[in-house]
Amino acid sequence: MELDKVKVVSFRIIGWFSVITGVLALLLLNISMLSGYDISFMEQLSFWVSAILISGLVSLFGRHSRPLGLWGIGIALFLIFFTGVIFFLGWMIVPFP
Amino acid sequence: MAPSEKLKSHTEKDSSPALKRAIAVTRWKRILKALTVALLIVPIGYMLTFAYYAFGTKSTTLMDTASKVLYLTEPNTSLEEMEFDMDFSLFSMNLSFDQYKQVGSEHYPVRHYNLHFVLDDLVEKEMASNLDRNPPRYPGEDNQWLVHPGQVPKVDSGQDWLMLKGLPEETVAEAYFSLNDLYSITELRKAFPGVDVLWAAIYTGIEDEMLSADGDPVSPIGYPVQPDRTYWSPFRDSMSHEETFLQLLKEIQPYEGLAMEVSSHKNLALAERIDYIETNGFKTYGVVVTGPKREIEALERSDLIRSMKLGEVKLWNWTK
Numbered sequence: 113m114e115l116d117k118v119k120v121v122s123f124r125i126i127g128w129f130s131v132i133t134g135v136l137a138l139l140l141l142n143i144s145m146l147s148g149y150d151i152s153f154m155e156q157l158s159f160w161v162s163a164i165l166i167s168g169l170v171s172l173f174g175r176h177s178r179p180l181g182l183w184g185i186g187i188a189l190f191l192i193f194f195t196g197v198i199f200f201l202g203w204m205i206v207p208f209p
Numbered sequence: 210m211a212p213s214e215k216l217k218s219h220t221e222k223d224s225s226p227a228l229k230r231a232i233a234v235t236r237w238k239r240i241l242k243a244l245t246v247a248l249l250i251v252p253i254g255y256m257l258t259f260a261y262y263a264f265g266t267k268s269t270t271l272m273d274t275a276s277k278v279l280y281l282t283e284p285n286t287s288l289e290e291m292e293f294d295m296d297f298s299l300f301s302m303n304l305s306f307d308q309y310k311q312v313g314s315e316h317y318p319v320r321h322y323n324l325h326f327v328l329d330d331l332v333e334k335e336m337a338s339n340l341d342r343n344p345p346r347y348p349g350e351d352n353q354w355l356v357h358p359g360q361v362p363k364v365d366s367g368q369d370w371l372m373l374k375g376l377p378e379e380t381v382a383e384a385y386f387s388l389n390d391l392y393s394i395t396e397l398r399k400a401f402p403g404v405d406v407l408w409a410a411i412y413t414g415i416e417d418e419m420l421s422a423d424g425d426p427v428s429p430i431g432y433p434v435q436p437d438r439t440y441w442s443p444f445r446d447s448m449s450h451e452e453t454f455l456q457l458l459k460e461i462q463p464y465e466g467l468a469m470e471v472s473s474h475k476n477l478a479l480a481e482r483i484d485y486i487e488t489n490g491f492k493t494y495g496v497v498v499t500g501p502k503r504e505i506e507a508l509e510r511s512d513l514i515r516s517m518k519l520g521e522v523k524l525w526n527w528t529k
Contacts, residue, residue: 138245138249138252141251142251145251145255145298145299146251183245205267205269207268207269208295
């Protein structure tokens, strides 16, 4: 019984970690774009996405933490999609190597 | 249970820590959801901006139009597209680049352009010039450096010949020659030995009055004469610069408004000029040349030249 409670709480914490890391990543992405400067966040994007994705996937195993996991995974997928679109379209609109 | 006892039990339940925590969690979820949606706005805006410049009005179209119009409206101009700086921000694009002039055998940066587009609308144009002798900002009827034979030159040619004579022998210069008549470029290149003919102003049927059919003031347009091997140049590998010139005029015609804003011209009147050239061919009434000071000075005796305006002067770099 006690172990179940620990499991539920752990999954919930991991789910919240996924969501909060995702929101923080989005915030840094916004700062990076609005400031117009390449801050180090963009270089570490894969690390952030991995952290959000892994914690999101883990929290999917808990019934109560599943919505949080899906939320985090959603943010991670958006970041992956955003990076892909910007890379591909950036390659199209900037004609220089 | 009495109603008062029922209420008491309810109140106790409401203030239980579990319920309080649930309310706090729900509140935080709402806040974070709103924050997530708000933080998606800028990245989505960026993706839409990139999509617009990739599939709508292409960034390369804006860059090419700006580049081509400067080759055709600014005498003795070259650009290095590899050094174009392109920055994108929300629904806007910034394009900055240097313009070069050939003086003697070398190219020198003479102007820096900074163009700011909101979508395809040029909203800001900044231009910083390093030129020692600036041509008129808006070449019009009265202040042209290249003048059609049908017009009275307003430049003081005698003074500029004197200035040229006073230069040291170890200098190279750029000179704007207005001619006595209309000539073909081939004729002129033979007639001006010892110097490079760089740019020729082409007669398009309206330069005798410098007014378009609608009565709007126009300025000289023309094309670079020397072979251009740089791979970003629109004249690269061109078998006939004349045909390339006509082709470029047709290419910028759909973007005439933008082309006009980028150039220093008030009007381009492309449709009537293209029609005239297609019917009557290519004749020039003025050219820009560069070479050693003494070679340009020797051309004072040429019967073809009506007036001269001295452009940039540099220390000796002539390698021919």
